[in-house]
Amino acid sequence: MAVPTAASVRDADGYRPPTVTGLVDLLDRQVRERPYARALVVTGDRVHLSYRALGAAADDVAARLAGTGLRRGDAVGLVGANTAEFAVALLGAARAGLVAAPLDPGLPESQLSARLEALGARAALLGPAAAAVPLPVPAWPVRVNVSRAGTAEVELAPGAPAAPHVRGASGELSGQDALVLFTAGTSERAKMVPLTHTNVAASVQAICATYELGPDDATVAVMPFFHGHGLFAALLASLASGGCVLLPERGRFSAGTFWDDMRVVSATWFTAAPAIHEILLDRSEREYPGPQAPTLRFVRSSSAPLNTATQRALERTFGAPLLSAYGMTESSHQATSEPLTGRGLLKHGLVGRPTGVEVRVVDRSGRACPVDVEGEVWVHGPTVARGYLGDREGTSSTFVDGWLRTGDLGALDEDGYLSLTGRINNLINRGGEKISPEHVEDILAGCPGVAEAAVFAVPDPVYGQRVGAAVVVREGESVEAEEILRYCRDRLAAFEVPDRLELVAALPYTAKGGLDRKAVQARYAP
Template sequence: MAAPAAATVRDANRYRPPAVTGLVDLLDRQVRERPYARALVVGGERVHLSYRALATLADDVASRLIRTGLRRGDAVGLICANTAEFVVALLGAARAGLVVAPLDPALPGSQLSARLEALGARAVLLGPAATGVPLPVPAWPLRVDASRAGTAAVVLEPDILATPQVRGAAGELSGGDALVLFTAGTTDRAKMVPLTHANVAASIQTICATYELGPGDATVAVMPFFHGHGLFAALLASLASGGCVLLPERGRFSAGTFWDDMRAAAATWFTAVPTIHEILLDRSEREYPGPQAPPLKFVRSCSAPLNSATQRALERTFGAPLLSAYGMTESTHQATSEPLPQRGALKQGSVGRATGVEVRVVDRSGRPCPAGVEGEVWVHGPTVARGYLADRDGTSYTFVDGWLHTGDLGTLDEDGYLSLTGRIKNLINRGGEKISPEYVEDILAGCPGVAEAAVFAVPDAMYGHRVGAAVVVREGESIGTEEILQYCRDHLAAFEVPDRLELVAALPHTAKGGLDRKGVQARYGSAPYAP
């Protein structure tokens, strides 16, 4: 009789891929099988919302939105931090058949207005902190009232809409679309990426399969939900797999409360950009709770290169493997990832193997490069978007015969592991020598005492450009510029060593937490080189 019992245990613990077709049925399995399991832990009061309660709130929002006259395939904006209101609004709008465009609440009103007008949104849903912003479309405040007693209700009073003529890019959307995400960039450069429910489902299923996420997993929402990293990897993959997501107080990451949040969620993993990993590492000596910290299955890093020295230090400190991943908005977030240790080798410096897609590295003629040879990274598969909205030229350049031309440079090894070496548009041309700022930054980050570095082009009359670097030194360290430059001379080719190196207190970052290269260039790289 022992064998059947053992088989039963194995079946119960076996990974079960989420059976979702998009945002509409994201919660359905959990509502059927585990209705009272916690889906969200909300804010500083740690209020629990079950899957049944979350689905009920989303259905309430859906019915109210349908009564406004909004039709399937219409676009609505969503301006909200990482709060219960974001989750309820997103799922409610999806259940109403609408296409949701999450927007960064920190953008100035002029940029929010420009993006809503470019999209052709019919209305916008506002979280509690976003009210009062003048916008060009009807704006409907939404609030979720939840109590420790388990009761929850939606406060939302949308207006009845007349049927307007469709303007903006929304005319290119249909009922099969789920989301429109804006790429990083200023208003005049940010692109609108339409993602179908099929794209969303493929992304969620891939992320869950890569990390074998299930009902026993929980995480803390570190990354903002208006970008793919936080939206797909932390929120949607967790809910689809039956896990739990803690939404921090005020819906924003706080290093000071992070470990308390992790314990409150009984978190098994988290995902963040390298900048946040660096912050947690720098504060770990006085804030990491050690044995009182929840045991982690893994830690994930994505959205920017993570240097090997930081990866090793994080693994030593947190006692868990750090898995690097790679993705883009245009690939519905994840395209590659290092596998769980029991599923494959961890190769520091790589961003892992393809997950649910095909990845190629090609030369300038589009021919696949041999193993170890640098070229442009191309991605093909069910998560790749169909193109950009209202941007025919950008679409034809970036999306060719179903392949996403990422603009990233990298190499594939014999085992299919991808290593990124830079962005084509970021390369510094120093007298004909092409230099990857990302590579030089990785070397600088390995210098003892260096917390962060940014490398940029410096205009030069002789070489066209020289290499500049802005370096942040770790708190309490006294390393100087000459010591850093000597480290560079020992680890870089002569033409890669920075010609200008400046020690700075902090570097500019994007809303996602990645290095703001335009800000760095404007601040440190505008003045011509002077010996």
Template sequence: MAVPAAASVRDANRYRPLEVTGLVDLLDRQVRERPYARALVVTGERVQLSYGALSALAQDVAARLGGAGLRPGDAVGLIGANTAEFVVGLLGAARAGLVTAPLDPSLPAPQLAVRLDALAARAVLLDPSAPDAALPAPAWPLRVDVSRAGTAAVVLEPGAVPQVPRAAAELSRRDALVLFTAGTSARAKMVPLTHANVAASLQNICATYELGPGDATVAVMPFFHGHGLFAALLASLASGGCVLLPARGRFSAGTFWDDMRAVDATWFTAVPAIHEILLERSERAERSEREYAGGQTLKFMRSCSAPLNTATQRALERTFGAPLLSAYGMTESSHQATSEPLPQRGALRQGSVGRPTGVEVRVVDRSGRSCPVGVEGEVWVQGPTVAGGYLGDGEESARTFVDGWLHTGDLGVLDADGYLSLTGRIKNLINRGGEKISPEHVEDILAGCPGVAEAAVFAVPDPVYGQRVGAAVVVREGDGAGREEILRYCRDRLAAFEVPDRIELVAELPYTAKGGLDRKALQARYGV
């Protein structure tokens, strides 16, 4: 009996288990079965790029990089926003057998240089939004010229490649990515992820949300972080969906719902701070914008990278007419480790970040024994998405990766059904809308400011971002360093999200009896 045409279309749009082994063959199934289907929507004109066109661009980049003398296992940096250039550069480098390290274009040049030096990058690909800065490796501008008809061409002229040793000689063609942890900016740890890690992560994400060719999303989170890279970009391409890259490659609340309408988006993922912004904007928006998500298109919303309070979650669901699923992940686990399931696949639990997705999760006490149900302990993760260790840092690797288990440093509890709820962090990082900030690093910068004698950094509660950065500063008598001078000094040396939002000029800092900074007293005194 013939299958009705409508049923055939529905079947083609459904989730199917992936057939990818990493970044190299990410597009292969779609190029083979649906070469003219849209993969990306790019530029302010919202031009569609097909899977066939995207694959051809990536192959062109791969040939040029190989022709420049780069060899499998070599590391390259990739600096850019959420642009066609970023996607083409990433996939092209993978096809050339290279290991790509995405970097935040907003980082100050000295921090970029430190990371590229640690990586021993042999070259850096730059999209048009990347800063013009002196870098310790050859910098090659990459441009993708896209016509309104959807044709595209690569503009890339690689130069000479210097001979440099690989980072601790630890990388090989098995590796796909090196991602930098968000714990500190100048001393961020490097996490090498293999193609097998990538494939396992994408399989888990696509299976959890049943993503398929009928799905589309708008890139909200930056691709140089695992959240945007794995959940929005790579999972969509691996499953045959479509990703709209906003104009200038950056999220804009003002155009977000127009972008969602332009691709008939079925889902999106963001940090709680952006969900809060969208919720606040909805109260002032035109009725047509508020009602977009209440139609048949939006299947779910996703939140990750920071805690989302329950009241906000329920308000978002009421406003936009779709379930909001909380997830939990980290760089070392190739992003997602747990998630709430789709409503038809399981219950949503208040305050939970869901069940494990393709990994095993334990909550353990200080001796490493599993905690009983409902008892708080450290969260450990094990599975095919977990990295093998940090690059060039054996000591930290030995502390964090033990017998195949990733010791996350997060505190949580498991319920009887295996749902995880996070209760805090062991370390004292400040979480500003998903950006993890080291107080010690900011303190180091403040201490170098002329006129500053001492400085201590603390978290300031914030209803939108969760936390902001505050600093208590002791200035030298007679030097006259004021708040504006200190802020200008910080802006030149810190990423924008690290710059203190509040500076308290104080006479002294609290110390413990042992002479160390009393962070608990500091927080109680100033972080309110």
């Protein structure tokens, strides 16, 4: 019997997203129907790892975890970059009935320890990129040796049983849970978001359906797997739909090897944060391979707003539609997206329509706003988490009758497309005038010669706050601060024009790919 290709899945009777119930059975159909198809391309030698080999390695991890004293619903940390070890450990932990909490291997020891303790993890699985630092729970290195023939041998020998008694929020977890993701922030401010297997399945199916992902698709993992963007959109959606993911050498994005990686895997799409898109665009004149580049069905942008000028420039350069998506950790990543070409209107500057969820824009009293009227964005549906672990106050203020209060400001147009205008907590109050930093940043980014910008509040004894801006000039361009301010005066209200503008070499970003506003404020506002 012939195995359906991505094209046949898309063309016959409409697209059908993969049937999965969570992380446990994410690979099952592919292992059963397409065991020798490539699932991952790994290591510097770009070795193909088949679905059969990936599934067997995950089963091996699950079997080795069975004798450690861990019980169904227990939490384990997963510290690693975008490597085969991460994928194998994640799927293996799920098959063992455990709840995995991905963590950035670049976090300092104090923050790793704080997050593991707050969670109440009973052990931590460490990938190759994880530093050998003391942790408050048993740490078990995971290694996956992939041969040139595509076989995978797992090394996981726990030297000590799981911690018998732990404090933290893990008592709120159960066997229905699949993941705990940490929101962006410091160890003191980051919140723990529990996601069930049902949340995972709904998210993966919505992403696959939005972009009609199938076995003919391939991508390069750009965003880190320890956040929802890379985890759900690149890794899990690709594996569930039978596609292929190339994991860059050392598990980190490299602009210098990106296009060669894309060519090797015959990529049909990729997803990244705007900061990565800006890097690729800035280097495109000397690095984009043009006719030798793989033919892309689409390019996706998420994790932060992408200005319209950059979006159009990327489309011209890559010869593919660039689709903006919006979501949060609390919504299992994606909540809205621009549609594929031919499946709906492309409205640049907006983040598309709801994908598998309901989106509402409400006023301060919780009433739905009319079309094109700004309010807070609320999300409801099967991808929305039940709340935060160990944070009743945060849960009660953010989750209301099944609705997620995102804290984002936006509006819905007559076609149900969402536009975002900023974060409620980011608004600058200049003498009573409320200013959206994101709006000013979008205008600044449209100025010729400007690569990116960050807008922040400057304390002021008269107005309370004034508008400050840090601007990065595009490589090879020459533009002065006064030229940028003249550009702003023609496009912004007088109170929105930056009172202070500084040209800087680079801006700080979080590991998730978003602008690190706390670091910007600390660095440039004083």
